[in-house]
Amino acid sequence: MRGLLLFLLLLAGNARAEGVLHIYNWNNYISEETVTRFEAQCACRVMQDYYSDNEEMLAKLAAGASGYDIIVPTGNAMESLIRQKALRPLDKSKLPNLRNINPAYLNTAFDPDNKYSVPYAYTITLIGYNVEKMRELGLPTDTWAVIFEPEYLKKVKGRITVLDSQRELMAAALKYLGYSANDTIEAHWKQARDLIIRAKPYWAAFNASSYIKELTIGDVWLVHGYSNDIFQANLDAQKAGRKFSIASSIPTQGAVLALDSMVLHKTGPRPDLAHRFINFMLDGKNSAELTNLIGSGNPNLDAMRYIKPEIAQNPAIFPDSQHQAKLEMLHDLDRNQRRILSRMWTEIKLR
Amino acid sequence: MSENHTRLTPTARLNRWLKNVACAAKARRQAAKKRSLHGVNEHSEPVANAGLASTAVFRLPVKWLVSGPPFIFLLLFFAAPGIIMVLASFRYPGEFGGLAPVIATDPNTLHGFTLETYRFFFSDLIYTEIFAKSFLVALATTLICLVMAYPLALLIARSPKKSRNLMVLLVILPFASNFLIRIYAWMILLGPQAVLSHLVNGLLGAFGMAPVHLLFSSFAVLVAMVYVHLPFMVLPLYTNLEKHDPALLDAARDLGANAWQRFWCVTFPLSLPGIFSGSTLVFIPVLGMFAIPDILGGTGDMLIGNLIKEQFLGTRDWPFGSTLSIMLTIAVLACVWLAARLGGRRKRHA
Amino acid sequence: MRRGDGHRGMGLWAVALAVYAFLYLPLLIVVIYSFNDSRLNAEWVGFTWHWYNVLLHDEDILAAAGNSLFIASVSSLTATLLGTMAGIAMHRYPLKALAFMVMTPVAMPEILLGVSLLLFFIQVLNLTLGMLSIILAHITFSIGFVAIVVRTSLAGLDESLFEAARDCGASPWETFRHITFPLILPSVIAGGLMAFTLSIDDFVITFFTAGVGVSTLPLRIYSMIKIAVTPEVNAVSTLLMLLTLALIVLVSRIAPNVLRWKT
Numbered sequence: 001m002r003g004l005l006l007f008l009l010l011l012a013g014n015a016r017a018e019g020v021l022h023i024y025n026w027n028n029y030i031s032e033e034t035v036t037r038f039e040a041q042c043a044c045r046v047m048q049d050y051y052s053d054n055e056e057m058l059a060k061l062a063a064g065a066s067g068y069d070i071i072v073p074t075g076n077a078m079e080s081l082i083r084q085k086a087l088r089p090l091d092k093s094k095l096p097n098l099r100n101i102n103p104a105y106l107n108t109a110f111d112p113d114n115k116y117s118v119p120y121a122y123t124i125t126l127i128g129y130n131v132e133k134m135r136e137l138g139l140p141t142d143t144w145a146v147i148f149e150p151e152y153l154k155k156v157k158g159r160i161t162v163l164d165s166q167r168e169l170m171a172a173a174l175k176y177l178g179y180s181a182n183d184t185i186e187a188h189w190k191q192a193r194d195l196i197i198r199a200k201p202y203w204a205a206f207n208a209s210s211y212i213k214e215l216t217i218g219d220v221w222l223v224h225g226y227s228n229d230i231f232q233a234n235l236d237a238q239k240a241g242r243k244f245s246i247a248s249s250i251p252t253q254g255a256v257l258a259l260d261s262m263v264l265h266k267t268g269p270r271p272d273l274a275h276r277f278i279n280f281m282l283d284g285k286n287s288a289e290l291t292n293l294i295g296s297g298n299p300n301l302d303a304m305r306y307i308k309p310e311i312a313q314n315p316a317i318f319p320d321s322q323h324q325a326k327l328e329m330l331h332d333l334d335r336n337q338r339r340i341l342s343r344m345w346t347e348i349k350l351r
Numbered sequence: 352m353s354e355n356h357t358r359l360t361p362t363a364r365l366n367r368w369l370k371n372v373a374c375a376a377k378a379r380r381q382a383a384k385k386r387s388l389h390g391v392n393e394h395s396e397p398v399a400n401a402g403l404a405s406t407a408v409f410r411l412p413v414k415w416l417v418s419g420p421p422f423i424f425l426l427l428f429f430a431a432p433g434i435i436m437v438l439a440s441f442r443y444p445g446e447f448g449g450l451a452p453v454i455a456t457d458p459n460t461l462h463g464f465t466l467e468t469y470r471f472f473f474s475d476l477i478y479t480e481i482f483a484k485s486f487l488v489a490l491a492t493t494l495i496c497l498v499m500a501y502p503l504a505l506l507i508a509r510s511p512k513k514s515r516n517l518m519v520l521l522v523i524l525p526f527a528s529n530f531l532i533r534i535y536a537w538m539i540l541l542g543p544q545a546v547l548s549h550l551v552n553g554l555l556g557a558f559g560m561a562p563v564h565l566l567f568s569s570f571a572v573l574v575a576m577v578y579v580h581l582p583f584m585v586l587p588l589y590t591n592l593e594k595h596d597p598a599l600l601d602a603a604r605d606l607g608a609n610a611w612q613r614f615w616c617v618t619f620p621l622s623l624p625g626i627f628s629g630s631t632l633v634f635i636p637v638l639g640m641f642a643i644p645d646i647l648g649g650t651g652d653m654l655i656g657n658l659i660k661e662q663f664l665g666t667r668d669w670p671f672g673s674t675l676s677i678m679l680t681i682a683v684l685a686c687v688w689l690a691a692r693l694g695g696r697r698k699r700h701a
Numbered sequence: 702m703r704r705g706d707g708h709r710g711m712g713l714w715a716v717a718l719a720v721y722a723f724l725y726l727p728l729l730i731v732v733i734y735s736f737n738d739s740r741l742n743a744e745w746v747g748f749t750w751h752w753y754n755v756l757l758h759d760e761d762i763l764a765a766a767g768n769s770l771f772i773a774s775v776s777s778l779t780a781t782l783l784g785t786m787a788g789i790a791m792h793r794y795p796l797k798a799l800a801f802m803v804m805t806p807v808a809m810p811e812i813l814l815g816v817s818l819l820l821f822f823i824q825v826l827n828l829t830l831g832m833l834s835i836i837l838a839h840i841t842f843s844i845g846f847v848a849i850v851v852r853t854s855l856a857g858l859d860e861s862l863f864e865a866a867r868d869c870g871a872s873p874w875e876t877f878r879h880i881t882f883p884l885i886l887p888s889v890i891a892g893g894l895m896a897f898t899l900s901i902d903d904f905v906i907t908f909f910t911a912g913v914g915v916s917t918l919p920l921r922i923y924s925m926i927k928i929a930v931t932p933e934v935n936a937v938s939t940l941l942m943l944l945t946l947a948l949i950v951l952v953s954r955i956a957p958n959v960l961r962w963k964t
Binding site: 529641645656660 | 744789802805953
Binding site: 053055056058059060061062063080083084158166200201203204205206207217219334335338339341342343345346347349350351 | 443444445446447448449471475477478480481484542543544562563564567648649650651652653658661662663664665666667668671
């Protein structure tokens with residue numbers, strides 16, 4: 001019996017040993033090769049845990065998750081972490097590659113002077129669609145109206161999914177109504193809620209991640225989703241030999257831009273390795289690998305020359321200045337706003 | 352003693368064997384005592400009393416030795432968390448999640464205890480509504496389970512003794528696979544590319560109706576709820592039906608009752624305790640379920656379990672999550688009480 | 702045999718067969734699709750062992766399986782010990798409070814135990830969620846099941862055995878050691894295996910007490926279902942089904958009575 005237990009202990013032995021870098025990252029947000037290369041360079045191991053939503057990550061941290069050297073939160077979640085004093089300031093002398101970052105993505109309102117964070121990649125929440133189907137049905141793809149207006153929706157009833165995220169869906173509705181994605185005026189929220197409730201009967205589901213597969217198979221033709229997921233869906237569809245392609249576009253009303261940054265968590269045991277990793281990821285080639293793999297936006301200027309031209313020229317991943325100006329980053333809500341939004345969400349789901 | 356031996360023939364041999372063992376053991380014990388090992392014996396003796404009636408002297412310490420460890424463990428990891436949850440429901444949420452402090456260093460921040468979450472709960476009908484909806488889903492699941500389980504349980508109970516165990520095992524087996532897998536199975540079965548969808552939509556199309564989506568709908572949620580909980584209904588029903596005396600049915604027939612009357616007037620009333628215990632076993636878990644609406648639900652499928660989960664793992668509003676949990680606990684207790692009352696009264700009548 | 706029973710018997714059989722089909726068809730589909738040669742797994746493409754191979758090289762899954770086994774071993778051993786004690790105590794003494802605390806976690810919706818333990822671990826113990834919190838949670842819900850099995854078996858014992866033992870002068874400890882314990886041993890083992898199965902299988906309570914970093918097999922399956930559904934999920938499901946099947950057979954061999962539902 002003791003032998004068995006010992007064996008099991010060994011099996012389960014993922015104790016936090018030396019020479020291990022712990023990263024808490026988004027799902028599918030780093031290339032396998034990049035990790036292997038870093039491991040070889042630093043003679044250490046990279047252990048990753050994943051989340052699929054900022055709220056989930058914050059909730060898990062609030063519930064005591066610890067021991068992470070690096071986390072890759074989106075701006076508003078990062079702001080919350082900074083205000084909680086949960087992060088360790090960066091030592092910029094160890095990050096010479098920081099100069100590669102496009103200044104447009106530095107010094108954001110979330111972290112003035114980048115005391116704590118280094119931009120990693122960005123995604124845009126936009127409209128993804130089955131190109132052939134949209135053309136066939138004659139639907140526009142450059143406006144949120146196609147997600148919210150019954151006159152369009154009736155043509156794609158049951159073939160459309162929206163994100164299962166309170167903030168993202170509200171932001172899209174607010175944008176369509178002409179408000180800021182960060183508007184917190186309750187009357188405006190109510191308007192957005194009513195807009196969502198009116199459109200809801202036409203939607204197939206609230207979906208956080210499996211819409212990639214639905215798009216690929218061809219069950220769903222239109223989604224409110226993340227740019228990199230839609231990129232992934234198109235890759236998968238081509239690989240599976242489907243006879244259609246999937247594209248994405250930024251609505252003219254504007255959209256949400258999520259800039260994900262690498263930060264050091266206070267509980268991380270290896271800030272030295274963490275700095276090396278950040279500097280490594282700031283290298284143009286390594287950074288480009290991520291974009292080439294998952295189609296994420298890249299704030300790294302040096303990376304541009306390594307990025308595949310079809311991605312670099314995709315306006316939904318690297319938008320022109322006109323669309324760029326319409327993109328907004330979400331800010332964190334306070335506890336009362338969170339509670340009210342949660343109630344509205346319950347209403348949306350129930351009505 | 353000898354009377355015992357003759358009366359209990361199946362155990363007689365074992366009995367005699369035990370007698371020998373016990374007597375031999377006694378001899379060993381005496382010897383051991385002589386070798387002044389009674390410290391050990393005195394220590395172990397109280398434990399033994401657990402197994403059988405014993406001398407009053409050792410009764411108290413034994414009781415504590417045996418019941419103490421599980422009692423303390425459950426006090427710590429079941430009762431205490433419950434109390435903490437009640438307390439948490441009277442506090443403010445922390446700015447970044449968790450709970451606001453009870454005693455604040457900065458008097459301007461929210462702290463201490465409050466009825467806020469309860470006020471919030473009752474400020475809007477939406478929360479009552481979501482409870483009502485969860486109850487409806489649980490009720491529907493229970494009824495469908497009952498309708499499906501009753502014939503099966505009846506058939507098993509009336510099958511030859513030999514095949515009964517196998518038939519029961521066949522009900523339990525799928526229930527042993529992980530429930531996520533069972534939910535996932537329906538994801539495949541109800542998918543738009545699956546045979547079932549083509550069949551249903553072909554049929555609807557023939558009648559000129561618009562095609563429907565089976566996956567991501569309330570229908571999918573209900574099917575999976577029934578699927579996951581069906582064995583909970585079959586088993587208690589079967590145990591009840593198995594005990595029925597066939598002579599009652601014969602008597603009813605002799606009095607001229609037809610098959611339907613025999614069922615309604617004899618079998619059904621007698622099986623009510625089984626129905627109640629099965630219903631409780633289905634109803635209560637369904638009330639708290641969040642995974643099924645999460646995976647298979649459409650745009651409107653949010654149940655109380657999902658709301659509680661969201662408060663803890665999404666909105667970071669622990670006090671409100673605790674309040675919802677307490678409301679759910681009260682609802683569950685009310686159901687158990689009701690079932691016990693109904694079941695109890697029926698028993699007395701029957 | 703009985704007049705007029707033929708029709709009704711046929712009807713019953715038809716319904717019963719339909720219910721059995723309802724119970725088994727979905728699982729059959731899961732197993733069949735684990736051999737599907739298509740990443741999307743939407744329609745049948747062709748036969749392959751590929752996904753089992755993928756599974757055997759998936760470090761995350763293997764680590765999760767290791768965690769599950771470890772957690773189940775430790776929690777079921779502890780729960781068997783505590784549960785047996787609780788079962789004996791409940792059989793011998795009228796301990797209302799103990800009986801309440803043993804039975805309630807069994808009957809309550811799991812989510813309630815999950816969130817209350819989450820609160821307790823963070824707020825009171827200030828414990829980082831992980832292996833330890835999962836094990837403690839699993840012991841909590843397993844004790845009840847073991848206790849019920851043990852108590853049921855004690856209630857079925859023949860008191861005359863103990864009288865016989867006492868009559869010939871066996872001490873209470875000897876009686877327990879040589880009579881009670883061997884007689885309830887099958888139930889204790891069955892209860893332990895039950896606790897093991899419950900622990901391997903648990904999703905809801907683990908979901909709330911796991912934190913991040915430590916994953917179990919059901920948690921992995923959940924995120925696979927939610928994020929990327931490939932036939933690998935089917936493969937892992939199939940293997941897990943085989944394991945639980947083996948455990949069930951084992952339980953039914955050791956203690957046939959445990960599987961006969963007692964209400």
